[in-house]
Protein backbone atom coordinates (compact mmCIF):
# COMPACT_ATOMS: atom_id res chain seq x y z
CA UNK A 1 0.00 0.00 0.00
CA UNK A 2 1.34 3.40 -1.00
CA UNK A 3 -0.85 5.91 0.84
CA UNK A 4 1.03 8.89 -0.54
CA UNK A 5 0.46 7.71 -4.13
CA UNK A 6 -3.20 6.97 -3.47
CA UNK A 7 -3.87 10.38 -1.93
CA UNK A 8 -1.87 12.13 -4.65
CA UNK A 9 -4.02 10.55 -7.30
CA UNK A 10 -7.25 11.50 -5.56
CA UNK A 11 -6.16 15.08 -4.92
CA UNK A 12 -4.94 15.46 -8.49
CA UNK A 13 -8.35 14.38 -9.75
CA UNK A 14 -10.03 16.86 -7.44
CA UNK A 15 -7.65 19.61 -8.56
CA UNK A 16 -8.61 18.99 -12.18
CA UNK A 17 -12.28 18.95 -11.28
CA UNK A 18 -11.71 22.33 -9.61
CA UNK A 19 -10.29 23.71 -12.86
CA UNK A 20 -6.55 23.14 -12.47
CA UNK A 21 -4.54 22.61 -15.65
CA UNK A 22 -3.45 19.03 -16.45
CA UNK A 23 -0.21 17.85 -14.80
CA UNK A 24 -0.81 20.08 -11.77
CA UNK A 25 1.00 18.63 -8.79
CA UNK A 26 -0.94 17.66 -5.70
CA UNK A 27 2.27 17.70 -3.62
CA UNK A 28 1.11 15.22 -1.01
CA UNK A 29 3.51 14.64 1.89
CA UNK A 30 3.50 12.94 5.26
CA UNK A 31 2.68 15.65 7.80
CA UNK A 32 5.46 16.73 10.08
CA UNK A 33 3.11 17.21 13.05
CA UNK A 34 0.10 15.20 14.20
CA UNK A 35 -2.01 18.36 14.41
CA UNK A 36 -1.70 18.71 10.62
CA UNK A 37 -3.13 15.26 10.07
CA UNK A 38 -1.37 12.23 8.63
CA UNK A 39 -0.81 13.70 5.18
CA UNK A 40 -0.79 17.18 3.73
CA UNK A 41 -1.46 18.35 0.19
CA UNK A 42 0.45 21.53 -0.60
CA UNK A 43 -0.15 21.83 -4.32
CA UNK A 44 -3.11 24.21 -4.13
CA UNK A 45 -1.02 27.36 -3.62
CA UNK A 46 0.99 27.13 -6.82
CA UNK A 47 -2.03 26.07 -8.87
CA UNK A 48 -4.07 28.98 -7.47
CA UNK A 49 -1.31 31.35 -8.54
CA UNK A 50 -1.43 29.96 -12.08
CA UNK A 51 -5.21 30.34 -12.12
CA UNK A 52 -5.10 33.78 -10.50
CA UNK A 53 -7.46 32.59 -7.81
CA UNK A 54 -7.35 33.03 -4.01
CA UNK A 55 -5.76 29.79 -2.76
CA UNK A 56 -8.24 29.12 0.05
CA UNK A 57 -11.09 29.42 -2.41
CA UNK A 58 -9.44 26.87 -4.69
CA UNK A 59 -8.77 24.64 -1.68
CA UNK A 60 -12.48 24.69 -0.87
CA UNK A 61 -13.39 23.70 -4.41
CA UNK A 62 -10.83 20.88 -4.29
CA UNK A 63 -12.19 19.58 -1.01
CA UNK A 64 -15.72 19.66 -2.43
CA UNK A 65 -14.64 17.58 -5.41
CA UNK A 66 -12.57 15.22 -3.31
CA UNK A 67 -13.80 11.69 -2.85
CA UNK A 68 -11.96 10.02 0.00
CA UNK A 69 -14.85 8.41 1.78
CA UNK A 70 -13.83 5.42 3.82
CA UNK A 71 -10.15 6.42 3.60
CA UNK A 72 -10.04 9.72 5.40
CA UNK A 73 -12.06 10.73 8.47
CA UNK A 74 -11.41 14.45 8.34
CA UNK A 75 -10.20 17.02 5.80
CA UNK A 76 -9.10 20.46 6.95
CA UNK A 77 -8.03 23.54 5.08
CA UNK A 78 -5.25 25.27 6.95
CA UNK A 79 -3.12 28.40 6.60
CA UNK A 80 -2.96 29.87 3.10
CA UNK A 81 -4.47 26.74 1.50
CA UNK A 82 -2.89 23.56 2.82
CA UNK A 83 -5.18 20.56 2.83
CA UNK A 84 -4.70 18.37 5.90
CA UNK A 85 -5.87 14.79 5.72
CA UNK A 86 -6.65 12.58 8.71
CA UNK A 87 -6.82 8.86 7.95
CA UNK A 88 -9.84 6.81 8.98
CA UNK A 89 -8.69 4.31 11.59
CA UNK A 90 -10.86 1.45 10.36
CA UNK A 91 -9.29 1.92 6.93
CA UNK A 92 -5.81 1.88 8.46
CA UNK A 93 -6.73 -1.34 10.31
CA UNK A 94 -7.99 -2.94 7.10
CA UNK A 95 -4.73 -2.01 5.32
CA UNK A 96 -2.65 -3.56 8.10
CA UNK A 97 -4.70 -6.72 7.74
CA UNK A 98 -4.11 -6.67 4.02
CA UNK A 99 -0.35 -6.19 4.48
CA UNK A 100 -0.26 -9.24 6.74
CA UNK A 101 -2.09 -11.39 4.25
CA UNK A 102 -0.70 -10.24 0.92
CA UNK A 103 2.66 -11.28 -0.52
CA UNK A 104 5.59 -8.89 0.09
CA UNK A 105 3.75 -7.07 2.87
CA UNK A 106 1.17 -5.82 0.42
CA UNK A 107 3.40 -3.57 -1.66
CA UNK A 108 1.99 -2.50 -5.02
CA UNK A 109 3.42 -4.46 -7.97
CA UNK A 110 5.68 -2.30 -10.16
CA UNK A 111 6.01 -2.26 -13.91
CA UNK A 112 9.38 -4.04 -13.96
CA UNK A 113 12.30 -2.13 -15.42
CA UNK A 114 15.67 -3.52 -16.39
CA UNK A 115 18.05 -1.66 -14.12
CA UNK A 116 21.82 -2.03 -14.38
CA UNK A 117 23.66 -1.24 -11.16
CA UNK A 118 27.40 -0.59 -11.36
CA UNK A 119 28.95 -1.14 -7.96
CA UNK A 120 31.92 -2.47 -6.01
CA UNK A 121 34.35 -2.46 -8.98
CA UNK A 122 37.62 -3.39 -7.29
CA UNK A 123 40.88 -3.55 -9.22
CA UNK A 124 42.81 -6.68 -10.18
CA UNK A 125 45.93 -7.50 -8.20
CA UNK A 126 44.95 -4.91 -5.65
CA UNK A 127 43.31 -5.28 -2.31
CA UNK A 128 39.80 -3.87 -1.96
CA UNK A 129 39.96 -0.65 0.02
CA UNK A 130 37.49 1.42 1.99
CA UNK A 131 36.21 3.24 -1.10
CA UNK A 132 35.18 -0.08 -2.59
CA UNK A 133 33.58 -0.96 0.73
CA UNK A 134 31.23 2.01 0.51
CA UNK A 135 30.35 1.34 -3.12
CA UNK A 136 29.80 -2.34 -2.39
CA UNK A 137 27.56 -1.90 0.63
CA UNK A 138 25.47 1.01 -0.62
CA UNK A 139 25.17 -0.44 -4.12
CA UNK A 140 24.08 -3.80 -2.77
CA UNK A 141 21.37 -2.22 -0.59
CA UNK A 142 20.09 -0.41 -3.64
CA UNK A 143 20.08 -3.64 -5.66
CA UNK A 144 18.20 -5.52 -2.96
CA UNK A 145 15.58 -2.78 -2.72
CA UNK A 146 15.01 -2.65 -6.48
CA UNK A 147 14.72 -6.42 -6.65
CA UNK A 148 12.32 -6.54 -3.74
CA UNK A 149 10.09 -4.05 -5.54
CA UNK A 150 10.07 -6.40 -8.52
CA UNK A 151 12.56 -4.86 -10.94
CA UNK A 152 14.91 -6.86 -13.09
CA UNK A 153 18.33 -5.90 -11.77
CA UNK A 154 21.61 -6.59 -13.53
CA UNK A 155 24.60 -6.33 -11.20
CA UNK A 156 27.59 -4.98 -13.08
CA UNK A 157 30.88 -5.35 -11.28
CA UNK A 158 33.08 -3.05 -13.38
CA UNK A 159 36.31 -4.63 -12.22
CA UNK A 160 39.54 -2.84 -13.15
CA UNK A 161 40.94 -5.77 -15.15
CA UNK A 162 42.57 -4.01 -18.08
CA UNK A 163 45.39 -1.57 -18.74
CA UNK A 164 49.10 -1.33 -19.27
CA UNK A 165 49.92 -2.48 -15.73
CA UNK A 166 49.07 -6.04 -16.81
CA UNK A 167 52.32 -6.39 -18.74
CA UNK A 168 54.25 -5.85 -15.54
CA UNK A 169 51.91 -8.08 -13.53
CA UNK A 170 52.17 -10.94 -16.01
CA UNK A 171 55.95 -10.64 -16.15
CA UNK A 172 56.10 -10.79 -12.38
CA UNK A 173 53.69 -13.69 -12.10
CA UNK A 174 55.86 -15.55 -14.58
CA UNK A 175 58.98 -14.82 -12.57
CA UNK A 176 57.31 -16.02 -9.37
CA UNK A 177 56.10 -19.20 -11.02
CA UNK A 178 59.54 -19.96 -12.40
CA UNK A 179 61.17 -19.42 -9.04
CA UNK A 180 58.61 -21.26 -6.97
CA UNK A 181 57.71 -24.08 -9.38
CA UNK A 182 54.55 -24.69 -7.36
CA UNK A 183 51.28 -22.86 -8.11
CA UNK A 184 51.34 -19.26 -6.97
CA UNK A 185 49.06 -18.05 -4.30
CA UNK A 186 48.61 -14.33 -4.53
CA UNK A 187 47.67 -14.19 -0.90
CA UNK A 188 48.97 -10.68 -0.45
CA UNK A 189 47.90 -8.78 -3.52
CA UNK A 190 49.17 -5.42 -2.35
CA UNK A 191 52.61 -6.81 -1.85
CA UNK A 192 52.50 -8.60 -5.19
CA UNK A 193 51.62 -5.37 -6.96
CA UNK A 194 54.29 -3.41 -5.12
CA UNK A 195 57.00 -5.95 -5.94
CA UNK A 196 55.98 -6.11 -9.59
CA UNK A 197 56.22 -2.33 -9.77
CA UNK A 198 59.61 -2.36 -8.09
CA UNK A 199 60.99 -4.85 -10.61
CA UNK A 200 59.54 -2.79 -13.41
CA UNK A 201 61.25 0.35 -12.13
CA UNK A 202 64.59 -1.24 -11.31
CA UNK A 203 65.19 -4.02 -13.83
CA UNK A 204 65.37 -2.87 -17.48
CA UNK A 205 65.15 -6.41 -18.89
CA UNK A 206 62.04 -7.04 -16.82
CA UNK A 207 60.51 -3.75 -17.96
CA UNK A 208 61.24 -4.67 -21.55
CA UNK A 209 59.46 -8.00 -21.12
CA UNK A 210 56.55 -6.29 -19.39
CA UNK A 211 56.07 -3.87 -22.28
CA UNK A 212 56.15 -6.71 -24.78
CA UNK A 213 53.50 -8.54 -22.79
CA UNK A 214 51.14 -5.57 -22.90
CA UNK A 215 51.25 -5.64 -26.66
CA UNK A 216 50.86 -9.41 -26.76
CA UNK A 217 47.96 -9.39 -24.32
CA UNK A 218 46.16 -6.80 -26.39
CA UNK A 219 46.81 -8.84 -29.50
CA UNK A 220 45.09 -11.81 -27.89
CA UNK A 221 48.23 -13.92 -27.34
CA UNK A 222 47.16 -17.14 -25.67
CA UNK A 223 49.90 -17.38 -23.05
CA UNK A 224 49.38 -13.79 -21.94
CA UNK A 225 45.60 -14.27 -21.86
CA UNK A 226 46.07 -17.30 -19.61
CA UNK A 227 48.37 -15.47 -17.20
CA UNK A 228 45.98 -12.50 -17.18
CA UNK A 229 43.01 -14.81 -16.42
CA UNK A 230 44.91 -16.24 -13.49
CA UNK A 231 45.47 -12.78 -12.02
CA UNK A 232 41.79 -11.91 -12.44
CA UNK A 233 40.58 -15.21 -11.02
CA UNK A 234 42.80 -15.12 -7.97
CA UNK A 235 41.79 -11.55 -7.20
CA UNK A 236 38.11 -12.20 -7.64
CA UNK A 237 38.24 -15.39 -5.59
CA UNK A 238 39.64 -13.34 -2.73
CA UNK A 239 37.09 -10.61 -3.22
CA UNK A 240 34.35 -13.23 -3.23
CA UNK A 241 35.37 -14.22 0.29
CA UNK A 242 34.90 -10.60 1.31
CA UNK A 243 31.54 -10.36 -0.47
CA UNK A 244 30.31 -13.49 1.28
CA UNK A 245 31.50 -12.29 4.66
CA UNK A 246 29.75 -8.99 4.03
CA UNK A 247 26.52 -10.70 3.04
CA UNK A 248 26.71 -8.92 -0.29
CA UNK A 249 24.85 -10.53 -3.21
CA UNK A 250 27.64 -10.20 -5.81
CA UNK A 251 29.01 -13.38 -7.35
CA UNK A 252 31.60 -14.23 -10.01
CA UNK A 253 28.81 -14.17 -12.57
CA UNK A 254 28.36 -10.42 -12.04
CA UNK A 255 31.88 -9.53 -13.15
CA UNK A 256 31.73 -7.26 -16.21
CA UNK A 257 35.19 -5.83 -16.08
CA UNK A 258 36.79 -3.14 -18.21
CA UNK A 259 38.24 -5.81 -20.52
CA UNK A 260 34.74 -6.70 -21.69
CA UNK A 261 34.52 -3.43 -23.62
CA UNK A 262 37.99 -3.58 -25.09
CA UNK A 263 36.91 -4.88 -28.48
CA UNK A 264 34.37 -2.06 -28.81
CA UNK A 265 36.92 0.73 -28.38
CA UNK A 266 38.38 1.08 -31.91
CA UNK A 267 34.85 1.23 -33.32
CA UNK A 268 33.81 3.88 -30.79
CA UNK A 269 36.79 6.09 -31.63
CA UNK A 270 36.17 5.72 -35.38
CA UNK A 271 32.48 6.46 -34.93
CA UNK A 272 33.11 9.56 -32.80
CA UNK A 273 35.45 10.80 -35.50
CA UNK A 274 32.88 10.10 -38.22
CA UNK A 275 30.26 11.99 -36.27
CA UNK A 276 32.62 14.95 -36.06
CA UNK A 277 32.74 14.76 -32.28
CA UNK A 278 36.35 13.59 -31.99
CA UNK A 279 39.33 15.33 -33.58
CA UNK A 280 43.10 14.80 -33.74
CA UNK A 281 44.95 17.02 -31.34
CA UNK A 282 48.70 16.80 -30.80
CA UNK A 283 48.69 13.20 -31.98
CA UNK A 284 45.90 12.10 -29.66
CA UNK A 285 42.19 11.74 -30.41
CA UNK A 286 40.16 14.19 -28.37
CA UNK A 287 36.53 15.21 -27.86
CA UNK A 288 36.18 18.88 -26.91
CA UNK A 289 33.20 19.63 -24.70
CA UNK A 290 31.83 23.18 -24.64
CA UNK A 291 29.90 22.62 -21.44
CA UNK A 292 33.08 21.91 -19.46
CA UNK A 293 35.58 24.74 -19.28
CA UNK A 294 39.22 24.51 -18.25
CA UNK A 295 41.04 27.13 -16.16
CA UNK A 296 41.57 29.29 -19.22
CA UNK A 297 37.84 29.22 -19.94
CA UNK A 298 38.30 27.06 -23.03
CA UNK A 299 36.27 23.92 -23.83
CA UNK A 300 37.77 20.95 -22.03
CA UNK A 301 39.23 18.13 -24.07
CA UNK A 302 38.61 14.50 -23.22
CA UNK A 303 41.27 12.20 -24.62
CA UNK A 304 39.72 9.01 -25.94
CA UNK A 305 42.83 7.60 -27.60
CA UNK A 306 46.39 8.40 -26.70
CA UNK A 307 49.21 9.17 -29.10
CA UNK A 308 50.57 5.62 -28.67
CA UNK A 309 47.19 4.15 -29.59
CA UNK A 310 46.16 3.26 -26.03
CA UNK A 311 42.61 3.84 -24.84
CA UNK A 312 41.53 5.40 -21.58
CA UNK A 313 39.25 4.84 -18.61
CA UNK A 314 36.79 7.31 -20.17
CA UNK A 315 36.74 5.52 -23.53
CA UNK A 316 35.81 2.34 -21.68
CA UNK A 317 33.02 4.09 -19.78
CA UNK A 318 31.60 5.43 -23.05
CA UNK A 319 31.56 1.92 -24.52
CA UNK A 320 30.17 0.51 -21.32
CA UNK A 321 27.17 2.86 -21.22
CA UNK A 322 26.42 1.97 -24.85
CA UNK A 323 26.66 -1.74 -24.07
CA UNK A 324 24.37 -1.46 -21.07
CA UNK A 325 21.69 0.14 -23.18
CA UNK A 326 22.10 -1.76 -26.43
CA UNK A 327 23.07 -5.21 -25.27
CA UNK A 328 21.72 -5.44 -21.74
CA UNK A 329 18.55 -3.51 -22.58
CA UNK A 330 18.80 -1.15 -19.62
CA UNK A 331 15.89 1.18 -18.86
CA UNK A 332 17.99 2.87 -16.21
CA UNK A 333 21.66 2.68 -15.13
CA UNK A 334 22.89 3.45 -11.61
CA UNK A 335 26.57 4.01 -10.82
CA UNK A 336 27.82 3.77 -7.24
CA UNK A 337 31.19 5.48 -7.48
CA UNK A 338 32.87 7.99 -5.20
CA UNK A 339 32.34 11.69 -5.79
CA UNK A 340 35.86 12.28 -7.09
CA UNK A 341 34.89 10.53 -10.30
CA UNK A 342 31.87 12.76 -10.89
CA UNK A 343 33.41 14.92 -13.58
CA UNK A 344 34.82 11.87 -15.33
CA UNK A 345 31.33 10.38 -15.57
CA UNK A 346 29.68 13.63 -16.62
CA UNK A 347 32.13 14.02 -19.48
CA UNK A 348 31.83 10.39 -20.57
CA UNK A 349 28.03 10.61 -20.55
CA UNK A 350 27.99 13.93 -22.33
CA UNK A 351 29.84 12.20 -25.19
CA UNK A 352 27.49 9.19 -24.94
CA UNK A 353 24.43 11.45 -25.36
CA UNK A 354 25.93 13.49 -28.18
CA UNK A 355 26.84 10.35 -30.06
CA UNK A 356 23.32 9.03 -29.51
CA UNK A 357 24.52 5.83 -27.83
CA UNK A 358 21.95 6.05 -25.05
CA UNK A 359 18.68 7.97 -25.54
CA UNK A 360 17.67 10.66 -23.02
CA UNK A 361 14.77 8.47 -21.92
CA UNK A 362 17.25 6.12 -20.26
CA UNK A 363 18.72 7.82 -17.21
CA UNK A 364 22.40 7.39 -16.38
CA UNK A 365 22.65 8.25 -12.69
CA UNK A 366 25.73 8.85 -10.62
CA UNK A 367 24.91 7.91 -7.04
CA UNK A 368 28.05 9.29 -5.54
CA UNK A 369 29.40 9.16 -2.06
CA UNK A 370 32.02 10.92 0.00
CA UNK A 371 35.14 9.56 1.62
CA UNK A 372 35.47 7.40 4.66
CA UNK A 373 37.39 9.35 7.29
CA UNK A 374 39.09 8.35 10.52
CA UNK A 375 38.10 9.84 13.88
CA UNK A 376 40.65 12.60 13.26
CA UNK A 377 38.71 13.75 10.20
CA UNK A 378 41.50 12.63 7.83
CA UNK A 379 41.18 9.85 5.23
CA UNK A 380 40.80 6.49 6.96
CA UNK A 381 44.24 4.83 7.21
CA UNK A 382 46.06 2.25 9.31
CA UNK A 383 48.17 3.54 12.19
CA UNK A 384 51.24 3.37 9.97
CA UNK A 385 49.45 5.38 7.29
CA UNK A 386 48.70 2.52 4.87
CA UNK A 387 45.37 1.65 3.30
CA UNK A 388 43.12 -0.42 5.51
CA UNK A 389 42.59 -3.89 4.12
CA UNK A 390 38.96 -4.85 4.10
CA UNK A 391 39.63 -8.31 5.50
CA UNK A 392 41.47 -6.78 8.46
CA UNK A 393 38.64 -4.34 9.04
CA UNK A 394 36.08 -7.15 9.15
CA UNK A 395 38.29 -9.22 11.47
CA UNK A 396 38.41 -6.30 13.84
CA UNK A 397 34.63 -5.84 13.64
CA UNK A 398 34.12 -9.47 14.63
CA UNK A 399 36.62 -9.24 17.43
CA UNK A 400 35.05 -6.11 18.90
CA UNK A 401 31.51 -7.43 18.55
CA UNK A 402 32.64 -10.70 20.17
CA UNK A 403 33.88 -8.98 23.31
CA UNK A 404 30.72 -6.94 23.62
CA UNK A 405 28.31 -9.80 23.07
CA UNK A 406 30.09 -12.22 25.40
CA UNK A 407 29.82 -9.67 28.17
CA UNK A 408 26.10 -9.25 27.60
CA UNK A 409 25.24 -12.90 26.98
CA UNK A 410 27.56 -15.03 29.08
CA UNK A 411 25.47 -18.20 28.68
CA UNK A 412 24.95 -18.37 24.92
CA UNK A 413 25.95 -21.60 23.19
CA UNK A 414 29.11 -21.51 21.08
CA UNK A 415 27.07 -21.88 17.89
CA UNK A 416 24.54 -19.11 18.72
CA UNK A 417 27.34 -16.87 19.89
CA UNK A 418 29.20 -17.20 16.63
CA UNK A 419 26.13 -16.40 14.58
CA UNK A 420 25.21 -13.43 16.73
CA UNK A 421 28.72 -11.99 16.76
CA UNK A 422 28.89 -12.25 13.00
CA UNK A 423 25.50 -10.60 12.49
CA UNK A 424 26.32 -7.75 14.87
CA UNK A 425 29.94 -7.20 13.85
CA UNK A 426 29.40 -7.17 10.10
CA UNK A 427 26.00 -5.51 10.51
CA UNK A 428 27.58 -2.68 12.50
CA UNK A 429 30.12 -1.84 9.80
CA UNK A 430 27.48 -1.93 7.08
CA UNK A 431 24.75 -0.11 8.95
CA UNK A 432 27.09 2.68 10.04
CA UNK A 433 27.75 3.40 6.39
CA UNK A 434 24.19 2.89 5.17
CA UNK A 435 22.59 5.07 7.83
CA UNK A 436 24.46 8.23 6.83
CA UNK A 437 23.42 10.34 3.89
CA UNK A 438 25.86 8.96 1.35
CA UNK A 439 26.84 12.20 -0.37
CA UNK A 440 28.98 13.46 2.48
CA UNK A 441 32.24 12.14 3.89
CA UNK A 442 31.70 9.94 6.88
CA UNK A 443 33.63 9.28 10.04
CA UNK A 444 34.39 5.67 10.78
CA UNK A 445 34.07 5.18 14.54
CA UNK A 446 33.97 1.73 16.15
CA UNK A 447 32.37 2.86 19.40
CA UNK A 448 29.48 4.62 17.70
CA UNK A 449 28.70 1.82 15.30
CA UNK A 450 28.72 -0.86 17.98
CA UNK A 451 26.57 1.08 20.46
CA UNK A 452 23.35 -0.57 21.54
CA UNK A 453 21.65 2.82 21.67
CA UNK A 454 20.83 5.07 18.75
CA UNK A 455 20.51 4.42 15.04
CA UNK A 456 22.93 1.48 14.91
CA UNK A 457 22.86 -2.14 13.76
CA UNK A 458 22.98 -3.62 17.29
CA UNK A 459 20.04 -1.46 18.35
CA UNK A 460 17.96 -2.41 15.31
CA UNK A 461 18.84 -6.09 15.65
CA UNK A 462 17.95 -5.99 19.31
CA UNK A 463 14.66 -4.23 18.57
CA UNK A 464 13.86 -6.95 16.07
CA UNK A 465 14.68 -9.79 18.46
CA UNK A 466 12.47 -8.21 21.11
CA UNK A 467 9.45 -8.23 18.85
CA UNK A 468 10.26 -11.77 17.75
CA UNK A 469 10.44 -12.93 21.37
CA UNK A 470 6.87 -11.80 22.08
CA UNK A 471 5.55 -14.60 19.92
CA UNK A 472 7.79 -17.12 21.58
CA UNK A 473 6.57 -16.05 25.03
CA UNK A 474 2.95 -16.00 23.92
CA UNK A 475 3.46 -19.48 22.49
CA UNK A 476 1.32 -18.37 19.60
CA UNK A 477 1.54 -19.25 15.93
CA UNK A 478 1.44 -16.01 13.95
CA UNK A 479 -0.68 -17.74 11.30
CA UNK A 480 -3.43 -18.34 13.85
CA UNK A 481 -4.00 -14.57 14.06
CA UNK A 482 -5.17 -14.32 10.46
CA UNK A 483 -8.84 -14.83 11.17
CA UNK A 484 -8.84 -12.49 14.18
CA UNK A 485 -10.23 -8.98 13.69
CA UNK A 486 -7.94 -5.97 13.99
CA UNK A 487 -9.26 -2.97 15.87
CA UNK A 488 -7.33 0.18 16.61
CA UNK A 489 -8.30 2.28 19.63
CA UNK A 490 -5.28 3.77 21.36
CA UNK A 491 -3.42 6.69 19.82
CA UNK A 492 -0.16 4.69 19.94
CA UNK A 493 -1.71 1.77 18.09
CA UNK A 494 -2.93 4.04 15.34
CA UNK A 495 0.38 5.86 15.02
CA UNK A 496 2.30 2.58 14.82
CA UNK A 497 -0.14 1.13 12.29
CA UNK A 498 0.04 4.21 10.07
CA UNK A 499 3.83 4.22 10.15
CA UNK A 500 3.90 0.52 9.24
CA UNK A 501 1.84 1.31 6.17
CA UNK A 502 4.45 3.85 5.04
CA UNK A 503 7.01 1.11 4.33
CA UNK A 504 6.30 1.15 0.61
CA UNK A 505 6.77 4.92 0.42
CA UNK A 506 10.22 4.46 1.91
CA UNK A 507 11.11 1.63 -0.47
CA UNK A 508 10.01 3.79 -3.38
CA UNK A 509 12.18 6.69 -2.23
CA UNK A 510 15.24 4.46 -1.78
CA UNK A 511 14.65 2.94 -5.23
CA UNK A 512 14.30 6.32 -6.88
CA UNK A 513 17.10 8.16 -5.11
CA UNK A 514 19.41 5.32 -4.18
CA UNK A 515 19.52 6.48 -0.57
CA UNK A 516 19.43 3.58 1.89
CA UNK A 517 19.79 5.97 4.84
CA UNK A 518 16.11 6.83 4.32
CA UNK A 519 15.29 3.19 5.08
CA UNK A 520 17.55 3.23 8.15
CA UNK A 521 15.82 6.33 9.54
CA UNK A 522 12.42 4.80 8.91
CA UNK A 523 13.27 1.51 10.63
CA UNK A 524 14.80 3.38 13.55
CA UNK A 525 11.68 5.48 13.90
CA UNK A 526 9.51 2.39 13.63
CA UNK A 527 11.48 0.59 16.34
CA UNK A 528 11.02 3.62 18.60
CA UNK A 529 7.27 3.76 17.95
CA UNK A 530 6.99 0.08 18.68
CA UNK A 531 8.86 0.51 21.94
CA UNK A 532 6.45 3.24 23.06
CA UNK A 533 3.47 1.17 22.01
CA UNK A 534 4.75 -1.92 23.81
CA UNK A 535 5.32 0.01 27.00
CA UNK A 536 1.90 1.63 27.08
CA UNK A 537 -0.30 -0.97 25.43
CA UNK A 538 0.16 -4.31 27.18
CA UNK A 539 -0.06 -7.17 24.72
CA UNK A 540 -0.08 -10.47 26.56
CA UNK A 541 -1.88 -9.01 29.57
CA UNK A 542 -4.37 -6.99 27.51
CA UNK A 543 -7.89 -6.62 28.96
CA UNK A 544 -9.55 -8.74 26.29
CA UNK A 545 -8.65 -11.39 23.75
CA UNK A 546 -9.69 -9.09 20.95
CA UNK A 547 -7.31 -6.36 22.04
CA UNK A 548 -4.54 -8.87 22.66
CA UNK A 549 -4.93 -10.35 19.17
CA UNK A 550 -5.09 -6.93 17.56
CA UNK A 551 -1.90 -5.88 19.29
CA UNK A 552 -0.24 -9.15 18.36
CA UNK A 553 -1.07 -8.40 14.75
CA UNK A 554 0.59 -5.01 15.02
CA UNK A 555 3.61 -6.70 16.59
CA UNK A 556 3.66 -9.22 13.78
CA UNK A 557 3.62 -6.62 11.04
CA UNK A 558 6.31 -4.68 12.91
CA UNK A 559 8.45 -7.80 13.08
CA UNK A 560 8.00 -8.52 9.38
CA UNK A 561 8.60 -4.91 8.37
CA UNK A 562 11.79 -4.66 10.42
CA UNK A 563 13.04 -7.94 8.98
CA UNK A 564 12.17 -7.06 5.40
CA UNK A 565 13.59 -3.56 5.77
CA UNK A 566 16.85 -4.84 7.25
CA UNK A 567 16.96 -7.44 4.47
CA UNK A 568 16.84 -4.73 1.83
CA UNK A 569 19.86 -3.22 3.56
CA UNK A 570 21.67 -6.57 3.67
CA UNK A 571 21.65 -6.55 7.49
CA UNK A 572 21.11 -9.91 9.15
CA UNK A 573 18.67 -10.39 12.01
CA UNK A 574 18.76 -12.90 14.86
CA UNK A 575 15.78 -14.26 16.78
CA UNK A 576 17.51 -14.06 20.16
CA UNK A 577 19.92 -11.50 21.46
Ligand code: ARG
Nearest residue numbers: 118121122123158159160337
Ligand atom coordinates in the same frame (compact mmCIF):
# COMPACT_ATOMS: atom_id res chain seq x y z
N1 ARG B 1 37.67 0.41 -10.64
C1 ARG B 1 37.35 1.78 -10.42
C2 ARG B 1 38.08 2.30 -9.16
O1 ARG B 1 38.58 1.50 -8.38
C3 ARG B 1 35.87 2.02 -10.21
C4 ARG B 1 35.02 1.72 -11.42
C5 ARG B 1 33.65 2.29 -11.32
N2 ARG B 1 32.78 2.06 -12.45
C6 ARG B 1 32.87 2.64 -13.65
N3 ARG B 1 31.96 2.31 -14.58
N4 ARG B 1 33.77 3.55 -13.92
O2 ARG B 1 38.16 3.49 -8.98
